[in-house]
Amino acid sequence: GQSLEQPSEVTAVEGAIVQINCTYQTSGFYGLSWYQQHDGGAPTFLSYNALDGLEETGRFSSFLSRSDSYGYLLLQELQMKDSASYFCAPFTGGGNKLTFGTGTQLKVEL
Amino acid sequence: GAVVSQHPSWVICKSGTSVKIECRSLDFQATTMFWYRQFPKQSLMLMATSNEGSKATYEQGVEKDKFLINHASLTLSTLTVTSAHPEDSSFYICSAGGTSETIRRQYFGPGTRLTVL
Secondary structure (H helix, E strand, C coil): CCEEECCCEEEEECCCCEEEEEEEECCCEEEEEEEEECCCCCCEEEEEECCCEEEEECCEEEEEECCCCEEEEEECCCCHHHCEEEEEEEEECCCCEECCCCCEEEEEEC | CCCEEEECCEEEECCCCCEEEEEEECCCCCCEEEEEEECCCCCEEEEEEEECCCCCEECCCCCCCCEEEEEEECCEEEEEECCCCHHHCEEEEEEEECCHHHHHCCEECCCEEEEEC
């Protein structure tokens, strides 16, 4: 079967660094995407890892370990506007689709 | 990035009526569009994958006759919720992709909030 696990909620202070973990179990795995969604808004793409290692995009970085079926999203220099839900989404080429995790609600406090 | 629009952004309807939601890719040709529904504080659940010019592929548990999907052109897909009931009230979001690159980096519409009374 298929499973995805993310923490449901994470709280951090402005300026801090936070890591959101994602473990997955899926067939036909191609890579792992991360999306951000603010309340009432549309998800927006953050990053995609096809290979093991770290991908850096500004304040956000994403890591993948295919052998461990594990990835994480790292947010640095947290800002209030980063308060949102973050979803990991494995890309399965066979189905040509993304499957979204349950999401992690990040709350950034002063 | 690519722009995807949805219309309407919100709709309130009476139980038993049908509601059509449009999803348009404004600046690229979307050979594939996806329809999701999302309940408050929950994840996006894929309902169906819509390919231009062919029948949609529905996920397990999604009623094809209730959620009619049409992808008549490379820029437009529609979702019709037929005989809507209060339990169909949800946030419906479409996304568009044209290649494997844009499927893993999907561009989402702003969503349509459906409330069925």
